[in-house]
Amino acid sequence: MTTPPSAIFIGRWDRADRAQIRVLSDLLADYHRQTESEKGTPVAAIDALPARYRPEVVDPVAAFAGDVVLLARSGDRGAGCVVITDAGQGRVEIKRLWTAPEYRGRRVASGLLDAFQSYAVAVGADTIRLSVWHWRADAIALYRKLGFTESPSWETREGLICMTRVV
Template identity: 50%
Template sequence: MTDAYSISTWAGGDGREGLRALLAAYHLRTEEEKGVPVPGVADLPERYRAEVEDPGAAFERDIVLVACRDGSAVGCVVLTEAADGRAEIKRLWVDPDERGRGVAGALVRAALARAREAGLRSVRLSVWRWRTTAIALYERLGFTVTRSWDTRDDLLCLEHPLR
């Protein structure tokens, strides 16, 4: 990642619209990839719409990291509240115009560092099988395929040990 980017913990107020835009893009793209495109945020399933409309409430127990360039949010990732010694990475998204510059890797490494600081034993995630670029990134960063905890078809579950 170049010096032009910074990663910080989203505190709820500042940058809310930038985070909302990133989450909206993530969910709209995901629905499209699943074969159920929706025209806008209002048409997303309730759970996902709630994240976009009020990320502070949706992620109140989680750590939300945002990558910014020149004061604008260009990427995000959520590290969920720890349970049983591990947390989960969710909602990794980088603006398509910013991809290929190391932003996603820097966001995941920052989330892993937070999990280590918290003394967690591992971080896990699930990713759609067709997101091969994301899977390759996760594997480069030390995630390995593990037994699935999610019953949805086409999801691949990975875990990264921290100890």
């Protein structure tokens, strides 16, 4: 079965597929470059990213070895991704959620979050949690629309809002 180029397909990332590794790496590079730019420290090259983020772009297979990654694709192009980690005690956490700018407004993030919700139910999680930079008003509005509420912070980095939702 083929997917028309304009259709968005969301599925679990195949960490053995070189093309999908490249798609995820490219999405994460864009995500981190955008985030650093929003922080006021734009970076042009991956080598200039903060050390804590660089491995995600350079070797996502190793960086997310214990995580689940869902990819949104249009043909062989990356439209978005969500990285899911087990936060313990019945909680799953969104570590990264990104929609490529050219796919915004096409419900990619909502589709990824719906797929994530299905995953959370399947693994028996009772709570979904995430953290989001305080300046990302559109993302915060989407999370609130989907039932997330602000929670006491578990983050050590300033500027992050922590949010949770019951599954």
